[in-house]
Amino acid sequence: MRWLTTVSLAFGALARLTDAASCTGVWAVSPNCTSNEVAYKRDFFYIGGEYVYNASLSGSIFSDQLYVEKLTPQTGVNRTNPIVFISAGVPSGAVWLNTPDNRRGWASYFLDHGYQVYILDITSVGRSAQPQFSVFPMKIGSTDNITRNDYTAPELIDPYPQSQNHTQWPGTGVRGDPYFDAFMAAMIPLTSNATRLELTMRKNGCQLLEMIGSSFVVSHSAGSTYATLLSDECPSLVKASVNIEPGNTPFQSLVGNSTVPAVGRTSARPYGLTTTEIGYVPALNSSSDLETVTVGEDTAGNRSCIMQTEPAHQLPNIAKVPYVAFTGAASPHITYDHCLINYLKQAGVDPEWIKLGDLGILGNGHFMYLEKNSDEIAAVVLDWMESR
Template identity: 35%
Template sequence: MVGAVVTGGCGGMPTTDSPRAAVQTAAERRDVFFAGGRYVGTGGQEVMQGAMYVEHLAPARVTQKYPVVFFHGAAQTAVNWITTPDGRPGWASYFLDRGYDVYLVDQPARGRSAWHPGLDGTLTKFSAPKIEMLFTDSAARGNWPQAKLHTQWPGTGPNKGRMGDSVFDQFYSSQVEYLGTNAETQALVKQAGTALLDRIGPAVLITHSQAGPFGWLLADARPQLVKAIVSVEPNGPPIESSTVFGAKKQLAWGVADVPITYDPPVMDASTLDIEKETTPERPQLMACWRQKAPARQLPNLKGIPITVLITEASFHSQYDHCTARWLSQAGVPTEIVRLEEIGLRGNGHMVMLEKNSNDVAAWIDGWLRKTLN
């Protein structure tokens, strides 16, 4: 059994309607270990830096060829995959029940993975109003064109998705501080994630949001051990961020903030020859940055099945096609799936926690079975 009991309400007092999760799964065994990391310091002051917490949930009978490794996004931990804030079983349970070995991680320097003052970088956080705008009350507070389509966040009543609502309070209670730079985060996860793959062998990666580049970097480092990538609204777009966060340079390597292998080789990201589309693909979408022809290739990612899932109402709906197109231009055929086009309407960015989360998980399960079997 994977379980979580969570209580609380405004002012720190328990409320009778607070969601409580007692999540029954098909887990036969639960193992916990740490992957990666190294000792730093001298003279009796050594500490382990960069180790990543890993939780392995094994079903009573494994029926799927490859395990699934879940990587959470910014401010999140593995809690994302265990239960929803309104107390339903999460995607970990869904995939266990269908015969997958499941691995859940807390990114290095996050959650149950140690952060060391003076060694690891400065931490940052999301405020509750920011979470309302980005994830839970987008229809009312989002500042992107698709925001008004958001209908799937759980809860009822006029305060749904806002501070003081029991479901929102549970979700916001799960948010934690995280490293302020994506480059540091990606470097740490590449090291620890490579160690994890070396330990468990071939696997499927399911990444969300900030974790999107982890999939590309781990596939680059261990192409024989990454059998498929399901990238749910990956950190993007390439080169320049959305105005939702204030347009600024990012992902200088196209799909990552740290080096990734190109052919012909690239020693410095500034030497990538890039251009921006003059007009977007269609209204309400961002114009994408791309390489000028002939585009350098990402040779280590070729042959790995990849799908990018985009929800109908998220701020990512404006630009995740840019990430998929960058990959395809670099010789990595990438499937783009907009959930509304397969009948899954109204989702926001935290799709694994929303009312129809199991419907989305079922699509992913079907894609994996079709792709890998």
């Protein structure tokens, strides 16, 4: 038995040495492994927040501040408008730096094209402050099952027909694969108080834009909620709202299910696109003033939508900002992003919807900017931004 244990340990050590030699997954942390990021200068700042007195501490702490990294290309900036990257919060803003299989991330891609880049950790996540002394409980970022089924390998459970076309995630997409494990390790908790999170992101985000000037706001998933708030609060400072699979589906959150499509539907965002109030016209007394109707047959491959009843309240501030959404051909979002696009149109916004499949870019899931063809997708985003 002792001999078997020794052999097992030896094989385990050999496997670890093999991984280290190949710089696979987290083993790329080794000083012997070369980074794929481009050369840049880095500064960090804390934006917004306020002093809050706490009697039990007999003093004040600084609360609700937003962590911001400023990345400047080593070769210099040659673009007029910076880029502000906002993640969903799970993972933190670090997700824009490099991919789980250690390729360069979108931050490097756009730095290489001469952009000044700012990366945020949304309030309550990563290096940003916890709101109000963390009195609100934290919620999970993701479980291994959620990550596998929704992001890295939906094809294994076939929750919607398009999932069978998912091919772009590096590795197997399941627990035990070094790239999956590296991605899963980046999933961190965030506050359960969506109202507080939105209020601080709106205030701090606009303060950042006031300091750096009109910027492209590039957001992913739930991060699009905060881009929406910035477009509503300070539209003149948002050059364009660039949304990678926006996660603020009007009034609901959806998860596909191939046998019972209505399963996986939960109420969310009482103001349609947000949890907190945004600038509808005519003005609302409360979210209950938004009367809604469910539209369309609900199937696994094409989900039904919740729309306003007519005449619809309009969103004039958000309509001032150019808006684009990008959706992967094999992502669950291909089954329901039409709900957001149609809702924006109903509210007077003129959104563009770029479905990667229509461009011949196939196989992408929800985290397309981490997948094997991430640079190809970044080039499409860059072309759209340059057209602005």
